[in-house]
Amino acid sequence: MTINKYQGSSKEEAIEKAKQELGPGTVILNVKEVKPKGMLRVFKGTLFEVTAAVEEQERFENPRTALNTPLKMHESISLAADESLPLPRSNEKAAGEPGEQPSPGKQPDTAGRTGSGMQGASSSRGNSPEPKGELTSEGLEKRLENLSYILEKQLSAEENRKDDALEPKPANPEGFQFIKMLYRTLLENDVNEKYVNQVMDEAEKIMHNGSSVDYILSSVYQKMVLKLGQPDTIALNGKKPKIIFFIGPTGVGKTTTIAKIASRYKVEFEKRVAFLTADTYRIAATEQLRIYANILDAPMSIIYTDEEMNAAIERVSDYDLIFVDTAGFSHRNEAQCQDMRRLIEGLEGKYEREVYLVLSATTKYKDLLEIADIYKEIADYKLIFTKLDETTTFGNMLNIKLYSGAPLSYMTTGQNVPDDIEEFDTQKIVKQLLGGR
Ligand SMILES: Nc1nc2c(ncn2[C@@H]2O[C@H](COP(=O)(O)OP(=O)(O)OP(=O)(O)O)[C@@H](O)[C@H]2O)c(=O)[nH]1
Ligand SMILES: [Mg+2]
Structure with a gap:
C-alpha cells in the first residue's frame, strides 16, 4: 500500500x-x-x-x-x-x-x-x-x-x-x-x-x-x-444525454432517490434533466414521478417498451441527464427480470448509460445476496443504499459491496427530497462499522 x-x-x-x-x-x-x-x-x-x-x-x-x-x-x-x-x-x-x-x-x-x-x-x-x-x-x-x-x-x-x-x-x-x-x-x-x-x-x-x-x-x-473504495457517482463527461436507470426491489426508494439526485443536478449543477418511467405496473407510480418532474419543471414520458424508450430519449436528446424509473419487483419474478433486461439492453448503443441498483440497508443479508446475484444478470450496476436512518448496523453495505464487486455510489438517510442523500461516505461508514458514531 x-x-x-x-x-x-x-x-x-x-x-x-x-x-x-x-x-x-x-x-x-x-x-x-x-x-x-x-x-x-x-x-x-x-x-x-x-x-x-x-x-x-x-x-x-x-x-x-x-x-x-x-x-x-x-x-x-x-x-x-x-x-x-x-x-x-x-x-x-x-x-x-x-x-x-x-x-x-x-x-x-x-x-x-x-x-x-x-x-x-x-x-x-x-x-x-x-x-x-x-x-x-x-x-x-x-x-x-x-x-x-x-x-x-x-x-x-x-x-x-x-x-x-x-x-x-x-x-x-x-x-x-x-x-x-x-x-x-x-x-x-x-x-x-x-x-x-x-x-x-x-x-x-x-x-x-x-x-x-x-x-x-x-x-x-x-x-x-x-x-x-471511493464512491463512484454519476459521471458528467460532457457527452449527452446520459441515460441513468434505477432498478431494484419494491419500495426500496428508487423513485424518491431519482427525485433527490435529479434535483441536485438541476439546482446545484444547473443541468437539464428529464424523466422516463417504465413503472406501469402501479397506477400511482407514474403520478409520483410526475409530481417531482413538475416541481423541477422537467419533461417526463411513460414508456412501455424499449422502442418507446429510444423514441422518448430522442425527443430530449439535448438534455444532460435522463433518469429512467423502473417498476420494483420481486427478484424471484422471472418474467419481470427478463422485461427489465430487455429494456436496458434495448437502449440504443449511441447513448451512454449507467445503472444503479437501489437497495435498502434494512434488507436481510441473505436476501441481499440473492438480489445482488439476480440483478447482475440484468446489468452491471453501481450500488445505492437507502434507509440508513432505519437501521443501526451498516455491515451489509460492506458485505454486498465485496460480494457483488459493484462500486458504491450514494446513500440516503431519510424521506426528505432533496436533502436526505449524499455521496457514499466511505470514511464515515468505516468509522461507524468500527464502533464510532
Ligand atoms: N426512512 C427512509 N425512507 C425512505 C428513504 N428513501 C425512500 N424512503 C421511503 O420509502 C418509501 C418508498 O419509496 P419509493 O421511492 O416509492 O420506493 P420505490 O423503490 O420507487 O418503490 P416502488 O416503485 O413501489 O418499487 C417512501 O415512503 C419513501 O419516502 C430513506 O432513505 N429513508
Ligand atoms: Mg417507484
Missing part, C-alpha cells in the same frame, strides 16, 4: 492531485482543513489536506469463492460469544484526545504532496512511547474521532521506520485485546465473518506483535476504506 498526503485550495483539488499521482485505485482516508499560520495568514486561504492511499496489488478474493470456502476464524483470535473484554483502565489519556496537537506537517512539494510516501507500512512506532487508551467502546469511539491525528502520526512515524524496523518488538497484550474488540464490533455491526477475517488478515500483514492500539486501529481502518 502507498499512502501520501496532498494539499489543495479545495478538497476536490487535493483529491484530484492524489488521483493523478496514485492512479485509478486511489481511496481517500482522511480530509482535513489546514488553517494558515504565521504573520501572513490573513493573506493565505485555507488549505485542504487529504490523506490518500492505493493498494498496488489489492488481492480481492473472489467473493463467491470466499463465501463458499469453509469458515476460518482469524487464527490469532478465539472469540467465545460471551467472553468478556478487559475492564477499562484508569484515566490514561487516549491518543489524540482533544488538546493534543498533531506533529507539525511538512511543507507540500510541487505536486501538493506532503509527508513521505509510505510503502507497505510495517511500523508506526516512532521513538516516543505510545499513549495507552481505554479498551472500551467509549475509548474506541474517542480514538475514531481522532483518527486523522492517528493517521498523521503513523505517517510521520514511518520516517523513523528504517532505524526501527529490524528490532524485534515485544508482544503487546493490549493490542491483542484491542484486535478482539474490533473483531467483535465488526461482527456486531453485521459485517459477515468471512469479511471480518479478510480485513483482519490483510491488516495483520502490516501489523506486528508489538503494534500499538492506534497503529492497529489505523491499519484496520485503512484496509476497510480500501475495500469499500
Whole structure:
C-alpha cells in the first residue's frame, strides 16, 4: 500500500492531485482543513489536506469463492460469544484526545504532496512511547474521532521506520485485546465473518506483535476504506444525454432517490434533466414521478417498451441527464427480470448509460445476496443504499459491496427530497462499522 498526503485550495483539488499521482485505485482516508499560520495568514486561504492511499496489488478474493470456502476464524483470535473484554483502565489519556496537537506537517512539494510516501507500512512506532487508551467502546469511539491525528502520526512515524524496523518488538497484550474488540464490533455491526477475517488478515500483514492500539486501529481502518473504495457517482463527461436507470426491489426508494439526485443536478449543477418511467405496473407510480418532474419543471414520458424508450430519449436528446424509473419487483419474478433486461439492453448503443441498483440497508443479508446475484444478470450496476436512518448496523453495505464487486455510489438517510442523500461516505461508514458514531 502507498499512502501520501496532498494539499489543495479545495478538497476536490487535493483529491484530484492524489488521483493523478496514485492512479485509478486511489481511496481517500482522511480530509482535513489546514488553517494558515504565521504573520501572513490573513493573506493565505485555507488549505485542504487529504490523506490518500492505493493498494498496488489489492488481492480481492473472489467473493463467491470466499463465501463458499469453509469458515476460518482469524487464527490469532478465539472469540467465545460471551467472553468478556478487559475492564477499562484508569484515566490514561487516549491518543489524540482533544488538546493534543498533531506533529507539525511538512511543507507540500510541487505536486501538493506532503509527508513521505509510505510503502507497505510495517511500523508506526516512532521513538516516543505510545499513549495507552481505554479498551472500551467509549475509548474506541474517542480514538475514531481522532483518527486523522492517528493517521498523521503513523505517517510521520514511518520516517523513523528504517532505524526501527529490524528490532524485534515485544508482544503487546493490549493490542491483542484491542484486535478482539474490533473483531467483535465488526461482527456486531453485521459485517459477515468471512469479511471480518479478510480485513483482519490483510491488516495483520502490516501489523506486528508489538503494534500499538492506534497503529492497529489505523491499519484496520485503512484496509476497510480500501475495500469499500471511493464512491463512484454519476459521471458528467460532457457527452449527452446520459441515460441513468434505477432498478431494484419494491419500495426500496428508487423513485424518491431519482427525485433527490435529479434535483441536485438541476439546482446545484444547473443541468437539464428529464424523466422516463417504465413503472406501469402501479397506477400511482407514474403520478409520483410526475409530481417531482413538475416541481423541477422537467419533461417526463411513460414508456412501455424499449422502442418507446429510444423514441422518448430522442425527443430530449439535448438534455444532460435522463433518469429512467423502473417498476420494483420481486427478484424471484422471472418474467419481470427478463422485461427489465430487455429494456436496458434495448437502449440504443449511441447513448451512454449507467445503472444503479437501489437497495435498502434494512434488507436481510441473505436476501441481499440473492438480489445482488439476480440483478447482475440484468446489468452491471453501481450500488445505492437507502434507509440508513432505519437501521443501526451498516455491515451489509460492506458485505454486498465485496460480494457483488459493484462500486458504491450514494446513500440516503431519510424521506426528505432533496436533502436526505449524499455521496457514499466511505470514511464515515468505516468509522461507524468500527464502533464510532
Ligand atoms: N426512512 C427512509 N425512507 C425512505 C428513504 N428513501 C425512500 N424512503 C421511503 O420509502 C418509501 C418508498 O419509496 P419509493 O421511492 O416509492 O420506493 P420505490 O423503490 O420507487 O418503490 P416502488 O416503485 O413501489 O418499487 C417512501 O415512503 C419513501 O419516502 C430513506 O432513505 N429513508
Ligand atoms: Mg417507484
